[in-house]
């Protein structure tokens with residue numbers, strides 16, 4: 033019987049297998065950031081160890097850094113960043129610091145440099161490491177003690193998860209993006225729908241996606257509990273990697289990185305791509321989502337008592353009434369950015385909507401490129417001008433308003449349309465309310481001040 037891609041990569045990285053123990057896997061690329069690494073370096077130091085393969089390790093300042101200026105005012109944030117700087121200097125790890133031309137969100141920078149490649153194992157002390165699966169890599173988030181293990185040994189003990197196929201055929205409508213697709217997938221399977229599985233996205237709708245779109249899709253695999261998400265590499269992947277600074281093309285090897293025809297997944301979910309509409313979350317988990325053309329649901333619509341009570345609680349926190357048309361929900365903040373939607377293609381999409389239009393009075397829009405390279409490219413293409421002319425704020429790279437670890441925080445009681453990936457209570461600031469959307473919906477919403485699909489503006 034044939035094999036699933038994830039298992040092929042797993043077996044190719046096996047260092048040791050023993051009965052009753054997790055497999056020991058070799059790690060090809062280890063990404064590090066300021067939030068999840070300090071204790072790991074402390075542990076290394078205490079044990080008198082060095083970093084085993086510093087040249088396979090790359091560190092980034094992204095979560096705690098400001099997107100205006102180079103001064104880190106918050107003492108906690110500054111301490112984290114300074115610790116990373118000291119640790120990288122001491123252990124010989126390359127670090128992209130605030131102010132560097134290559135700095136940015138780790139999940140945006142590594143693919144952009146060509147460091148993320150098909151068939152690799154990639155880990156980072158960060159749940160959205162699943163992003164890198166877009167290249168047909170096996171990429172997953174790890175905890176801080178595992179970060180220490182990888183730093184010390186370049187290996188990681190792991191048990192092979194089950195495999196899940198998410199098949200999407202059909203053609204996505206022009207105003208439907210990978211963000212809408214992943215929100216639709218999560219709404220279908222539920223927040224725990226991928227738990228314990230590595231997901232492979234397949235089908236004609238997936239094959240038609242750009243690399244940026246595949247990254248958006250894989251990025252949010254973790255939001256329905258999946259251990260990792262991936263797309264088999266193809267011509268789109270090779271074309272993206274060609275000419276990137278660190279990508280040595282290995283086409284013969286990469287072409288073999290496919291799930292065999294007769295391989296069997298532990299689970300399969302099928303969606304019709306043509307039926308997906310621009311989506312938005314109304315609640316406080318990513319599965320609580322409906323089309324922009326829909327209405328806020330009533331808790332009674334959900335049979336599962338847990339889902340129903342989660343809906344009741346979410347409606348309270350979000351201050352929303354069942355039956356309210358989504359298009360009537362007013363926002364005061366729009367955030368375009370994050371490792372989900374902070375890439376050049378996302379900025380281009382938003383700019384097509386904002387060109388010649390204005391951000392509505394009373395709405396603050398932050399446009400935060402995922403990396404300084406994306407920022408430079410957007411400036412070169414004239415996108416930055418479109419955003420500033422529309423009245424949006426044009427910022428430097430970082431996680432920014434995706435989470436409340438830096439100065440870009442929402443005030444209590446405010447409401448956003450956000451292209452990020454998490455809408456938990458307080459995620460964008462204590463008491464702040466988040467509606468997850470695509471870049472197109474974010475831009476259209478900025479123009480009207482209410483949740484709006486791009487097509488609504490025509």
Ligand SMILES: CC(C)[C@H](C(=O)O)[C@@H](O)C(=O)O
Pocket residue numbers: 067068095157158159160173435
């Ligand atoms: C801070 C970090 C460990 C965290 C993660 O693991 O994802 C963050 O990136 C997030 O998105 O919540």
Ligand code: SF4
Pocket residue numbers: 094095137139158160370371372430431434435452453
């Ligand atoms: S942009 Fe958001 S989701 Fe991505 S790594 Fe940063 S905090 Fe996590």
